[in-house]
Amino acid sequence: MxxxxxxxxxxxxxxxxxxxxxxxxxxxxxxxxxxxxxxxxxxxxxxxxxVDPALLAMNTGGARVELGAGVTMAMVLAGRDLSYLHAAARGIGGPAVRTTATIGGNLFAATPYGDFTTALLALDAVVTLHAGFGGARVMPLEEMLANRARGGVGLVASVGFSRPAGADAFRFVKVARVRPKGVSVLSIAAHLPQNAGRISGARVAYGAMGPTPLRAKAVERVLEGRSLDAATIAAAKTAALEGTQPATDAIASEWYRREVLPVHLGRLLAGETS
Structure with missing residues (x-):
C-alpha cells in the first residue's frame, strides 16, 4: 500500500x-x-x-500567548512580540526549513531535534489536544512529552504559555558543532523570573539530554528563592546532570554531552548566551 x-x-x-x-x-x-x-x-x-485556519492563529500581544500548532518558525521570527523565542526558532534548520517547520511538528521531533520544544517546556507551556472523541482538552507539555512514546496523544491544535516576566527572564542556548544550523549537541532554556532580587518560579529545560526534552528539576530546586550569583550558579552546575539520560549518536557521545552540559548551563545562567 x-x-x-x-x-x-x-x-x-x-x-x-x-x-x-x-x-x-x-x-x-x-x-x-x-x-x-x-x-x-x-x-x-x-x-x-x-487546513483549519485555527492552526495558524497567533495571539501574542497579551500576558497569555497562544500559538497554533501550524505556526512556522519563520512566523515566530517575524513576530516582534515573540522576540524571546527568536533564538530558539532561529536554531531550527536554515531559512528554507524555517518557512515550513511548525511548532506542532517540533513537539514530535526525535532527539537530538526538538530545540523549540525545549524552550516551550521552560515556559511551562500547555498543549490543546483533540483526540477524536469529545471536545478539546488541555495538557501540560511535560505530560504530553511523557505520553508521546506510547502514542495516542491526539492532534495538537495549539500551544499556550505565559509571557516571560521580563526581557532577561528567559534565556536559550543551542550548542552545535556547526553554526548556526547544525544538529544539537544539546540545548538549554531557562525562565528565571525574580522577585526582590530572588528567583521565583524557576523553570529550566534541556534538549538532547534524554529521549525527549526534559525539565532540569534538580537545577530548579537549587535556583528557587536564591539570587543569581556566583555561588548559586556553581550549585546549579553541580546539580546539572541529575535526571539526564543523554544518548550517543553521530553528533556527540553520551560522555561529551555530560561533560559540556554544566559548562553551558553556567554560561547561560551568567547571561553569556552568545
Whole structure:
C-alpha cells in the first residue's frame, strides 16, 4: 500500500481520522515526515493534511500567548512580540526549513531535534489536544512529552504559555558543532523570573539530554528563592546532570554531552548566551 495524502478542513475531523487509522500521521510542514518518506522509513500509510485556519492563529500581544500548532518558525521570527523565542526558532534548520517547520511538528521531533520544544517546556507551556472523541482538552507539555512514546496523544491544535516576566527572564542556548544550523549537541532554556532580587518560579529545560526534552528539576530546586550569583550558579552546575539520560549518536557521545552540559548551563545562567 503506498503513502496517500488526504486533506481535511476541520481539526475534529482530522483528530477522528488519526484516532481510527493507526497508519495515519498528521502532515504539518513536512520537514520530518517527508524526509522519512524519501529515506524509506515510511513506505505506507496516510499523510493527513488539516487546513483549519485555527492552526495558524497567533495571539501574542497579551500576558497569555497562544500559538497554533501550524505556526512556522519563520512566523515566530517575524513576530516582534515573540522576540524571546527568536533564538530558539532561529536554531531550527536554515531559512528554507524555517518557512515550513511548525511548532506542532517540533513537539514530535526525535532527539537530538526538538530545540523549540525545549524552550516551550521552560515556559511551562500547555498543549490543546483533540483526540477524536469529545471536545478539546488541555495538557501540560511535560505530560504530553511523557505520553508521546506510547502514542495516542491526539492532534495538537495549539500551544499556550505565559509571557516571560521580563526581557532577561528567559534565556536559550543551542550548542552545535556547526553554526548556526547544525544538529544539537544539546540545548538549554531557562525562565528565571525574580522577585526582590530572588528567583521565583524557576523553570529550566534541556534538549538532547534524554529521549525527549526534559525539565532540569534538580537545577530548579537549587535556583528557587536564591539570587543569581556566583555561588548559586556553581550549585546549579553541580546539580546539572541529575535526571539526564543523554544518548550517543553521530553528533556527540553520551560522555561529551555530560561533560559540556554544566559548562553551558553556567554560561547561560551568567547571561553569556552568545
Amino acid at each position: 503506498p503513502v496517500n495524502v488526504r486533506i481535511v478542513q476541520g481539526l475534529q475531523e482530522a483528530a477522528s481520522i488519526l484516532a481510527s487509522d493507526r497508519g495515519a500521521q498528521l502532515l504539518g510542514g513536512g520537514t520530518l515526515l517527508v524526509r522519512d518518506i524519501n529515506e524509506g522509513v515510511m513506505t505506507e500509510g496516510t499523510l493527513l493534511r488539516a
